Amino acid sequence: MSTLRQDADRIIQAAIAAALPDQAVKKALGGRSFDQGRVRLVAAGKAAWQMAGTAAELLGERIEAGVVVTKYGHSKGPIANFGIWEAGHPVPDENSFRGAQAAIDLVKDLTEEDTVLFLVSGGGSALFEKPLVPPEELADVTRQLLACGADIVEINTLRKRLSAVKGGKFAQLCAPARVFSIVLSDILGDPLDMIASGPAYPDSSTAADAKAIVAKYGLQLSAGALALLEVETPKRLNNVETRITGSVRQLCSAAEKACRELGYEPLVLTDSLACEAREAGAFLAAIARYKADVDHSLAFIAGGETVVHLTGKGKGGRNQELALAAAEGIADLAGAAVFSVGSDGTDGPTDAAGGYVDFTTKAALKAQGVDIFEVLKNNDAYHALQKVGGLVMTGPTGTNVNDVAVLLLRR
Template identity: 75%
Template sequence: MSKIREDADKIVQAALAAALPDAAVKRALEGRDFGPGRLVLVAAGKAAWQMAAAACGILGERLDAGIVVTKYGHVKGPIPGVECCEAGHPVPDENSFAATQKAIDLVSGLTEQDTVLFLLSGGGSALFEKPLIPAEQLEDITRQLLGCGASIVEINTLRKRLSAVKGGRFARLCRPAKVFSVVLSDIIGDPLDMIASGPAYPDSSTCAQAAAIVERYGLRLSDEARALLEQETPKELDNVETQITGSVRQLCAAAEKACRELGYEPVVLTDQLCCTARDAGSFLGAIARTHNDTQKSLAFIAGGETVVQLTGKGLGGRNQEIALAAAPLLAGLDRAAVFSVGSDGTDGPTDAAGGYCDQESLAALAAAGWDVPATLADNDAYHALAAVNGLIITGPTGTNVNDLTVLLLDRQ
C-alpha cells in the first residue's frame, strides 16, 4: 500500500473516531434532573445504538425502559433494559413500521411527570416510520425521490406529510409527557426540523413547498398521497426541549487536525458541499491539477452531502462516485489522491463507506476493463473501485454526520 493511501486511511479513522456521539451525549445528560416521573428512551437513526449505549451508561437504573431503531448490522450488542431493533434504510420496511409502533406504544399513557429521552440521528427518516399511505406507495415515492437527484431537504419535506411520526407528530404522540431530544445532525446547516424528518421538532416546510417538489421532479403520486401533502404539519410544540450534539463541522475539524499531524497543510474548502457527486469529484481533480507543482504537502477538505442522479443499473454510492469522477483528472499527477466517505460507514446500498482514487487509478481501471464515463453513467462505481482496491470499508461506525471528502497532494 502506498504512503498516500495509508495517510488517507489514517485520516478517515481519526475523523470518524472524533465524530462519535458518546462524549456529546454525556455532556447533554450529565447532571440533568429528569424529575420524579418515568424516564423512557427512544433512539432512532444510524447512530441510535451508539447514542443509546452512551446514555444508558450514564443513566443506569434511572432509565425505566427504552427502544433502539437502527439500520441492519448497526446493533453492536445488547443494552440492558432497552429493546434493540434493526430495520430498512434508505427504504423503510415492515421492521421499520413494527419498531416504530413499539416506540409509539412505549410513550403512550405517559403523564406530565414523565420524560421521553429522544435520541435522534440521520437515517431516522426511513428507520422511524409509521406511514399514512400503503407501504408499497411509500416505497415507490422514496425510490422516485432517491433516483431523481432530489436533496435530502426536499425528500424530507414530502416524507413528513406522509407519516404519522414525522414533522413534529411523534412529539404530539408523547404528550402530556415532556420530550428531551438529543440530535446528531446529518444535514448541512443543522435544520432541526429536517434531520430524520424532525419527529420532535416544529416543521418549517409548507404544503406549497411540497407541491412544488412534486412538480419539479414530475413525481407519480396517488390521490391519497396528494391529499396528505395538502395537510399542514405541526408548527408549534410546547413539550419539547432540543439539544444538537454534533455535525459535519466536527468531522471536518477532526480531518483538518489529522491532516496537519501527518504533515499536510490543510485547507477546509467547505462544510456545506451540496452538488452532484460527479461534479464534486471533477472539481477536486481540477484543484489537484492546479496545485500539482506545489512544493509542500496539501490537503483540501470538504464536508457535506452530494447527490447522485441514477442513470444506470449498477451498484455504488455518492462517495464512491466522487472518487471515481476524480480519477481522470488525477492521472499523471505527482502523488495525488481523492477519497470520500460516509461517516456512518455505509455509502448507498453497499458495504463500503466510500471510495479512493489516486494518480494511478485511471490506468489500473483501464487495464481491468473499466471505462470511467461509462461506469459513472451506469452508476457502477462499486464494482469498478473494487477491481482496483479503491473501496474504503469501515463497517458501521456508530455516528452519522454527513460525508467527508479530501484531496491529498503528498510532497513529503
C-alpha cells in the same frame, strides 16, 4: 514512509473517531437529573445504538424502558431493558414500522410528570416510520425521490406528510409527557425539523413546499398521497426541549488535524458541499491540477453531502462516485489522491463507506478494460473501485454526520 493510501486510512479513522456521539450525548445529559416521574428512551437513526448505549451508561436504572431503531448491522448487542429493532434504509421496511409502533406504545401512557429521552440521528427518516399510505407506495415515492436527485430537505418535506410520526407528530403522541431530544445532525446547516424528518420538532415546511417538490420532479403520487400533502404539520410544540450535538464541521476539523499531523498543509474548503457527486470529484481534481507544481504537501477538505442522479443500474454510492469521478482528472499527477467517505460507514446501498483513487487508478482500470465514463454513466462505481482496491471499508461506525472528501497532494 507511509503510502498515500495509508495516509488516507489514518485520516478517515481519525475523523470518524472524533465524530462518534458518545461525548456529545454525555455533554447534552450533563447536569440533568430527571428526578421527577418516569423516564423512557426512544432512539432512532444510524447512530441510535451508540447514543442509547451511552445514555444507558449514564442514567442506568433511571431509564425505565427503551426502544432503539437502527439500520441493519448497526446494533452492537443488547442493552438492558431496551427493545432493539434493525430496519431498512434508505427505504423503510416492515421492521421500520414495527420499531416505530413499539416506540408509540412505549410513550402512550405517560403523564406530564414523565420524560421521553428522544435520541435522533441521520437515517431516522427511513428507520422510524408509521406510514399514512400503503407501505409499497411509501417505498415507491422514496425510490422516485432518490432516483431523481432530490436533496435530503426535499425528500424529508414529503416524508413528513406521508407519516404519522414525522414533522413533530411523534412529540404530539408523547404529550402530555415532556420530550428531551438530543439530535446528532446529518444535514447541512443543522435544520432540526429536517434531521430524521423532525419527529419532535415543529415543521418549517408547508403544504405548498411539498406540492412544489412533486411538480419539480414530476413525481407520481396516488390521490390519497396528494391529499395528505394538503394537511399542514405541527408548527408549534410546547412539550419539547432540544439539544443539537455533533455535525459535519466536527468531522472536517478532525480530518484537518489528522492531515496536519501527517505533514500536509490542510485547507477546509467548505463544510456545506451540496452538488452532484461527479461535479465534486471533478472539482477536487481541478484543484489538484492547479496546484500540481507546489513544493510541499497539501490537503484540501470538503464536508457535506452530494447527490447522485441515477442514470444506470449499477452499484455504488455518492462517495464512491465522487472519488471515481476525480480519477480522470488526477491521472498521472504524481502524489495525488482523492477519497470520500460517509461517516456512518455505509455509502448508498453498499457495504463500503466510500471510495479512494490516486494518480494510478485510471491506468489500472484501463488495463482491465474499464472505462470511467461508462462506469459513471451506469452508476457502477462500486465494482470499478473493487477491481483496483479502491473501496473504503469501515463497517458501521456508530455515528452519522454527513460525508468528508479529501484531496491529498504529497511532495
